[in-house]
Amino acid sequence: MFFTGSKIPADLLGGSWYIYQRYAPLFWAGARTTLLISLSATVIGLIIGLIVASIRNVKFTPKDSLFSKLFKKFMHLIATIYIEVFRGTPMMVQAVFLYHGLRQYLMWSPIQAGIFIVSINTGAYMAEIIRAGIQSIDDGQYEAARSIGMNNTQAMIKIILPQAIRNAFPAIGNEFVVNIKDTSVLNVISVTELFFQSNSVAGIVFRYRDTFLVTAIIYLFLTFTTTQILRAIERRLDSPRGFGGASQSMPGNFPFLKRKEQKV
Secondary structure, rough: OOOHHHHOOOOHHHHHHHHHHHHHHHHHHOOOOHHHHHHHHHHHHHHHHHHHHHHOOOOOOOOOHHHHHHHHHHHHHHHHHHHHHHHOOOOOOOHHHHHHHHHHHEEEEEHHHHHHHHHHHHHHHHHHHHHHHHHHHHHHHHHHHOOOOOHHHHHHHHHHHHHHHEEEHHHHHHHHHHHHHHHHHHHOOOOHHHHHHHHHEEEEEEEEHHHHHHHHHHHHHHHHHHHHHHHHHHHHHHHHOOOOOOOOOOOHOOOHHHHHHHHO
């Protein structure tokens, strides 16, 4: 049974603590949904971003046929339109339009729609992040890959993209943190994430200030914890024992090459 607002202490901290104690299951149920959507959407968005960024970085070669050139230009145009549309419109508008526009065809739940909407929105941002990471790779690595018999696709998958992801990892992690907060807009399609649950609690106790102080602290806890985990991973990537840092040169990522140089 829920408690009425008359039993809640009048001061801000006391009221917030009382509300948290009574409605903690609702807050943390919303937090779990928030993490589920943000993590899933970030992973899916990264995959979308890799595909779109690769399309936008496809190079034209003298050997390309007319059909090949037209196809590459068409795919580049589609990728550009996708990025501009989803970066240029608010996620809240995208959520309402796509959820109600496609519900009669897909018969999806609000959570399924939420993951889809945040994923395609994230994919547009990830595409630009990955594209910047790809452009940070020296062109000589393309030439080296081609010289050992790799085609453009093999060079992109085996040589360029792994380095681009490593270089762009801080921005990718930041996008995950942003998604934790941006899932709050999904309350407009009745996704029971943290903000939606907080509104429900505030509607029960009629103490919005106290309720949303609890909400703010939970969001801060989620983002701070996530940031620390991502920084630990980033330090691991930058460590000589890790996978090699974003600022390191390629030879520096392979210690056995250094040992051979020292022996010579």
